[in-house]
Amino acid sequence: MASTAIAIFLLGIMWLSFEFGMTSSKELAIIAVMSAVAAMGRVVFAALPNIQATTFVVIVSGFVMGSRNGFMVGAASALVSNFFMGQGPWTFWQMLSWGLAGASAGVLKKVFPNIGKAGMTVFCLLWGYFFGWIMNFWYWSAFIKPLSLKSFITVCLASFWFDSLHAAGNAILYLLFGITFTKVLKRFYRRLKVSEGRSGLKKSTTC
Amino acid sequence: MEELFYREKDLFLQKLHPTAAMVFICVLMVLSLIFTNPLYLAGLFLCTGFLIRELQGLKSWEFFLKAGLLMTIPVMIINPLVSKAGATVLLRGPRLPAFGEIDISMEAIFYGAVMSLRLLDVMSVFCLYNIMLHPDKTLNMLERFAFKSTLVLSLATRMFPAMLRRLENIREIQAVRGVDFEKGTFKEVLDKYMNLIYILLLSSLEDSMEIAEAMQARAFGSGRRTCYIRIPFKPRDFICTAAGIAALFAGIFGAVKGYGTMVFYPYLGHLISREDILLLLFLHMMLLIPVFMSWGWRRCRYFR
Numbered sequence: 001m002a003s004t005a006i007a008i009f010l011l012g013i014m015w016l017s018f019e020f021g022m023t024s025s026k027e028l029a030i031i032a033v034m035s036a037v038a039a040m041g042r043v044v045f046a047a048l049p050n051i052q053a054t055t056f057v058v059i060v061s062g063f064v065m066g067s068r069n070g071f072m073v074g075a076a077s078a079l080v081s082n083f084f085m086g087q088g089p090w091t092f093w094q095m096l097s098w099g100l101a102g103a104s105a106g107v108l109k110k111v112f113p114n115i116g117k118a119g120m121t122v123f124c125l126l127w128g129y130f131f132g133w134i135m136n137f138w139y140w141s142a143f144i145k146p147l148s149l150k151s152f153i154t155v156c157l158a159s160f161w162f163d164s165l166h167a168a169g170n171a172i173l174y175l176l177f178g179i180t181f182t183k184v185l186k187r188f189y190r191r192l193k194v195s196e197g198r199s200g201l202k203k204s205t206t207c
Numbered sequence: 208m209e210e211l212f213y214r215e216k217d218l219f220l221q222k223l224h225p226t227a228a229m230v231f232i233c234v235l236m237v238l239s240l241i242f243t244n245p246l247y248l249a250g251l252f253l254c255t256g257f258l259i260r261e262l263q264g265l266k267s268w269e270f271f272l273k274a275g276l277l278m279t280i281p282v283m284i285i286n287p288l289v290s291k292a293g294a295t296v297l298l299r300g301p302r303l304p305a306f307g308e309i310d311i312s313m314e315a316i317f318y319g320a321v322m323s324l325r326l327l328d329v330m331s332v333f334c335l336y337n338i339m340l341h342p343d344k345t346l347n348m349l350e351r352f353a354f355k356s357t358l359v360l361s362l363a364t365r366m367f368p369a370m371l372r373r374l375e376n377i378r379e380i381q382a383v384r385g386v387d388f389e390k391g392t393f394k395e396v397l398d399k400y401m402n403l404i405y406i407l408l409l410s411s412l413e414d415s416m417e418i419a420e421a422m423q424a425r426a427f428g429s430g431r432r433t434c435y436i437r438i439p440f441k442p443r444d445f446i447c448t449a450a451g452i453a454a455l456f457a458g459i460f461g462a463v464k465g466y467g468t469m470v471f472y473p474y475l476g477h478l479i480s481r482e483d484i485l486l487l488l489f490l491h492m493m494l495l496i497p498v499f500m501s502w503g504w505r506r507c508r509y510f511r
Binding site for chain 1: 318412
């Protein structure tokens with residue numbers, strides 16, 4: 001119960017920062033599109049075991065569009081895809097995990113602007129495991145006793161192969177397609193900023 | 208996958224006000240997380256089952272229960288492995304490097320079983336949510352508190368099925384051009400699938416510009432938004448909400464007084480007392496009110 005409350009609290013904080021931040025209509029539309037594309041990532045690779053392009057798309061979105069937008073893309077993609085696949089107790093935690101993946105990618109961009117392909121590949125790989133551990137957290141906190149490090153490690157060991165496949169999938173996807181994907185998104189994101197500046201609509205279109 | 212998990216069936220429980228439905232679902236969820244007594248959890252499971260049956264969602268429930276049963280396997284295995292608090296040791300296992308000596312106790316096995324039941328309860332409540340509340344109604348509720356986020360969610364929810372159709376079109380076009388998605392090495396297959404996503408991404412990003420311009424043309428962000436509430440809160444919604452809240456307070460009262468919770472370690476505590484029976488009766492009466500109302504709604508025109 002407490003763990004679910006923590007997840008909802010964290011989601012709430014990030015959500016509020018998005019609500020009270022300045023966001024233009026074009027930014028909102030791009031976030032919605034990226035959320036839908038990320039949600040599609042769960043479907044496209046359904047045939048390949050636990051390879052989820054969602055994490056990769058969310059990380060690239062966060063890296064290009066910043067922490068706040070990256071979080072929103074991650075959280076929205078989990079919620080939206082589950083409207084079609086079925087919401088479950090995993091939804092909050094998927095929202096939190098993918099949201100944090102996007103937000104951390106934004107922070108990574110600020111700290112290491114020129115991180116490079118190798119660094120990003122490692123980051124994607126690590127998020128495969130982080131995602132699994134966050135998802136394990138709710139399971140562990142709600143259904144396992146005693147709540148000790150040993151029992152948590154046991155739960156993580158049980159999901160190790162799934163997490164490893166997820167991590168390897170993320171790394172391979174970034175290694176093969178990360179640069180092009182980032183370029184495409186960067187180009188559109190820059191275009192969005194430029195068109196607003198020229199037309200002088202920046203103030204009127206933000207809310 | 209192109210259709211929502213929710214199906215409109217014109218049923219009483221689907222016609223409840225979204226707030227009333229959400230309150231009731233949240234009460235079921237909170238109660239299943241508060242109680243640790245298997246009798247209470249089994250009762251909640253049955254109540255949720257009756258509600259799902261009233262929503263003609265037994266097939267969806269089967270899907271959720273199958274997934275839930277798979278998830279209970281680690282709960283059943285890990286609890287006896289890591290817990291050393293149980294006094295009735297049934298089996299002394301080998302000494303493992305990280306775990307120490309493995310003692311399988313009856314209390315830990317029982318705890319694992321009860322937690323599995325709780326997991327099935329939680330899964331059933333989510334199944335109920337999926338078949339009871341249309342996503343649009345959920346988003347409508349959220350809109351009042353977080354309109355920008357809700358707008359993103361609404362747009363993405365509309366785009367998702369459209370993108371799936373578009374993806375299928377792109378796949379067919381690629382197949383006509385001779386691309387075989389089944390053939391090739393792992394990298395080649397991945398490459399082909401990723402090409403699909405590229406094309407989809409580019410066309411969708413172009414579309415997003417049009418969406419944004421359409422939003423601007425409709426004065427998005429030009430001032431304070433107005434909100435028009437169209438769904439009335441009817442007496443039936445009031446009754447269901449009141450029943451849910453009464454059950455919640457009874458559950459919290461019981462939990463504070465020590466009913467509904469069970470001692471597992473070092474020895475199993477009592478399963479039921481006289482007060483437990485009274486509380487169980489009251490709780491289930493409250494939780495079954497929407498089931499009775501739904502039954503009446505189907506059979507008596509005065510309920511409509």
